[in-house]
Amino acid sequence: MANIVEDDVIKSVLQDCISQVDENLVIEEFESAFEKDTRKLRTYIKAVNKETDEQVEINQVFGR
Numbered sequence: 468m469a470n471i472v473e474d475d476v477i478k479s480v481l482q483d484c485i486s487q488v489d490e491n492l493v494i495e496e497f498e499s500a501f502e503k504d505t506r507k508l509r510t511y512i513k514a515v516n517k518e519t520d521e522q523v524e525i526n527q528v529f530g531r
Contacts, residue, residue, distance in 0.1 A: 474499050481512060491517045506530055 478497045485492045496513035507530030514523045 471501065477508075477510065481510070485512075485514055489516065491519075492523065493517055 474497070477499050478494060481497075482494050485494065492514045494512055495515050496511070498511040500509045501507075502509065507528050509528050510525070512523075512525040512527075514525070515521070516523075
């Protein structure tokens with residue numbers, strides 16, 4: 468069975484959110500996995516500030 472939401476869509480939405488915080492942050496690394504049995508979405512993002520090269524890593528689980 469195919470994923471309900473494609474990774475590119477998830478990445479795009481998260482990039483839009485991150486850009487609202489700082490327009491210079493760009494996602495360089497992205498991973499996501501949907502766990503069907505628990506109905507949770509696990510995501511990993513590494514974003515880099517284009518001007519300062521500062522890095523931010525987010526490892527988040529979405530769901531109940």
